[in-house]
Amino acid sequence: MLPFKLVYSDDYYLPIGAHVFPAQKYRLIHKHLLETGIAEAADFVTPQPANDDDILLVHTSDYVRKLKTGTLSADEEMQMEVPYSPELVKAFWLAAGGSILASDLALREGLAVNVGGGFHHAFPDHGEGFCVIHDVAVAIKRMHKDGRLNRAMTVDLDVHNGNGTAAIFPPKTRVGHPLPSASASRRDVHEIGPAVHTSGDGELEVFTISLHQAHNYPAYKPPSSIDVHLHDATNDEEYLGWLDQALSSGFRHFSPQLICYIAGADPYKEDQLGGLALTIEGLKKRDELVLRVAKAHGVPAMITYAGGYARRVEDTVTIHCNTVVAAKEVCESP
Numbered sequence: 001m002l003p004f005k006l007v008y009s010d011d012y013y014l015p016i017g018a019h020v021f022p023a024q025k026y027r028l029i030h031k032h033l034l035e036t037g038i039a040e041a042a043d044f045v046t047p048q049p050a051n052d053d054d055i056l057l058v059h060t061s062d063y064v065r066k067l068k069t070g071t072l073s074a075d076e077e078m079q080m081e082v083p084y085s086p087e088l089v090k091a092f093w094l095a096a097g098g099s100i101l102a103s104d105l106a107l108r109e110g111l112a113v114n115v116g117g118g119f120h121h122a123f124p125d126h127g128e129g130f131c132v133i134h135d136v137a138v139a140i141k142r143m144h145k146d147g148r149l150n151r152a153m154t155v156d157l158d159v160h161n162g163n164g165t166a167a168i169f170p171p172k173t174r175v176g177h178p179l180p181s182a183s184a185s186r187r188d189v190h191e192i193g194p195a196v197h198t199s200g201d202g203e204l205e206v207f208t209i210s211l212h213q214a215h216n217y218p219a220y221k222p223p224s225s226i227d228v229h230l231h232d233a234t235n236d237e238e239y240l241g242w243l244d245q246a247l248s249s250g251f252r253h254f255s256p257q258l259i260c261y262i263a264g265a266d267p268y269k270e271d272q273l274g275g276l277a278l279t280i281e282g283l284k285k286r287d288e289l290v291l292r293v294a295k296a297h298g299v300p301a302m303i304t305y306a307g308g309y310a311r312r313v314e315d316t317v318t319i320h321c322n323t324v325v326a327a328k329e330v331c332e333s334p
C-alpha cells in the first residue's frame, strides 16, 4: 500500500481522436501502476467532477457558458487545439475535481497525486494548448475559499511555460534578486518576490516557480515569481542544478502552505513537442528533488501530471509512473 492516495478515473480519457496528446495515457498509467505492483487498487480514490461554482472561481461566466452550451467561436475552438465536444468538457470538469480532491488529501495527509490534470495553459476566458480548464488554479482557489490555505506555491516543471497559471496568479512584488548561478547568464533568470509579506489577512497569494524551455510554446511567457528560461538541449545535470537553485530561492522568499507540483513528462529528450534533453532517470531525480524539498520544509504537496508526447507512449507512461515511485521513496526515506 502506498503512503499516499492516487486520484484517478477512467473518465480522465480525453475524447480527442488521433492527436499528438496521448489521451489514452491515463488508462495506461493506471494499468502499469497496478501491473507492476507500484500501486494496488486500494491506493486509488475516484474524484467527482468539480461543480460550476468551483470552475467559476477561476474562469469567466461567459467562457463557462460557451463551454457548457457548445457556443465557442471557431477561433476559440481552434485556439484550444483539441476538438470541442460536450464529453471533452466533462473530462475537464472531472480533472478539476481530481485536483481539488488531491489538494484536499494533501492538506490532510501530506501528499496526494492526481493521475491527470496539470492543464496550465488554460486562461480565465479561453483555453489553449490542449488545456480547457485550469484544474490546479481551480483547486487552489477552492482550498482558499474553504479557508484551508492563503499561500500556495506552484512548481511547474513542464517543458512549456505555464502561461495560464501566470495570468491567473500574477506575481505581486518584483525585486531585483537574480538567482545565484555559475552556469548561465543572469539574464536567463527572472525572479520576483518576496510575495509572502505583501498580502493582507486572508488574501490568497500564489508563488509560481517555472522551469521551461525558452524557445518553445507559448511565444509570450507572462512572468512567474521565478522563471528559469532554459536553453535548448539542457541536460539532467544542468536542469537539476537550476531546479535546486530555484527551489532554494523560492523558499527564501515564500512560505507556502501547499505545493502544487506540475510534473510534466515533456522535458524528456525523446519528446516530440519539447527540446530539452532530460533522461528518464533525470526526470525521476527531478521528482525526488521537489518532494525532498517539500518534505524538508514540512509542506504538503499535491502532484498533477501534464504534457508528455514521447515518440514511444510507453516512455511517457514510465516517466509518469516514476513520479509515484519517487514520491514513495521520498516518503519512506528517513
Ligand SMILES: [Zn+2]
Pocket: 158, 159, 160, 264, 266, 306, 307, 308
Ligand atoms: Zn507541456
